[in-house]
Amino acid sequence: MTNFQSEATVGDLGEQGILDAILPLLDSSKASLGPGDDAGALRVAGGEVLVSVDTLVENQDFRLVWPSGQEHKAYDIGWKSIAQNVSDINAMGGNSTGAVISLSLPGNTPLEWAKDFAQGVTDAIKYLGAEELTILGGDLGKASEISVTTTVLGESEHGKILRSGAKPGDLLAVAGHLGDAGAGLEVLEHQSDSAAWNRAVRRLVAGQCRPVPPLGSGPRAAEAGVHALMDISDGLIRDSTRMAKASGVSVDFDLEVLKKFAERLKPAAALTKQEPMKWVLHGGEDFGLLAAFPKASDVPEEFTVIGKVTARSGRRSVVTVGGNPVVEGAGFDHFS
Known part of the structure; x- marks a missing residue:
């Protein structure tokens, strides 16, 4: 077993340091655009598919009850899980077309919480104007804390727009x-x-x-x-x-x-x-x-x-x- 005790931790490096360390180890050669922008792109027959994924974790990205006493509703967690991902596709100049959602919950979570979460997902799609987006499926699992991972697919009529194209004078x-x-x-x-x-x-x-x-x-x-x-x-x-x-x-x-x-x-x-x-x-x-x-x-x-x-x-x-x-x-x- 490898001894990691003397190695730097993820907490030592921070988000960008972690990305700098692991991205060179991942093979993205089959993608037309790999990690580095808001979404990736995968070639398919006739064009490309934009892909983005984000995770919301209890006590990291939200609290069920905040120090102010405000309860964080399941509805809002469902809403945000959609909003942050369709934003990435929007940031590539594209429209979102499909999504899969992985939801992990403690076993004692009330069913009404899960239903409220699902309603937040549905209402966000309608309110935000992501009319072409459909839920394709996902995964449901048991965990010690609430965790939501949403993957959204999209396409761009005008081709993907990158963050690397800014020019002096813009x-x-x-x-x-x-x-x-x-x-x-x-x-x-x-x-x-x-x-x-x-x-x-x-x-x-x-x-x-x-x-x-x-x-x-x-x-x-x-x-x-x-x-x-x-x-x-x-x-x-x-x-x-x-x-x-x-x-x-x-x-x-x-x-x-x-x-x-x-x-x-x-x-x-x-x-x-x-x-x-x-x-x-x-x-x-x-x-x-x-x-x-x-x-x-x-x-x-x-x-x-x-x-x-x-x-x-x-x-x-x-x-x-x-x-x-x-x-x-x-x-x-x-x-x-």
Whole structure:
């Protein structure tokens, strides 16, 4: 038996370090696009199939009861399991067509919990506008904690859009919200009485528990000639760093425009005594889209221009805000 006692742990490395270590060991030679973007692509007769998978685990990605006292409904877990995966297909410029779901539950889980979960899945597909998506099957198993793994398949009429195509001179634009889900998570983790939350705070909590990715904006961006595209699942700075490094460029965000996104987060900031710009820059799981467009006339109306792409310089930071360097490692990490 191999002795792993002196080896680094997954907790030591963090999510990106783990990926850097294991991806070279995995054979993706039969894929037309392997790991590295929001979804992979597999050649099939007549075209490609986009593939994405995500997992939600109890006490890692959600709590059944939060420190605020708010119960996390099974319905919302079902909703989010769909939302985060169709977002990945959207981020490739595609539409979701099929899904399989693996659900693992403790044996004492009430049947009503499982039914509420399934209703959340069904309603998310309808509400989000993923009309072509159908549930193909999945797996049900017993576990010591709740775990949901959802795999979604999709296709793109205009061909897959990668995060590696950004070019100096491109405009950076975002569709959807920035910071809502991060603010909502902070509220859920805060020791406050959830019964006293006002309407604005509850809206932000819903952004965390029941996100609404801008489906349709991915294909529209592809049709408009977008150079690079990805979803914002781990925070604007962390994900834009990935786009910049994949494209060999730097990016600079307009601070004044980002401040406008922070305005809607002030109710959560007042409750938790936090700075709202933290969530705009580093909050994840809004599942909006970050796109690099060649020129302003190419930007669809639902996108907001928030910055620009610049040439990479040896000493220049990959990501800056108003010309000032930011902490690139901040944002969501499963192992932080």
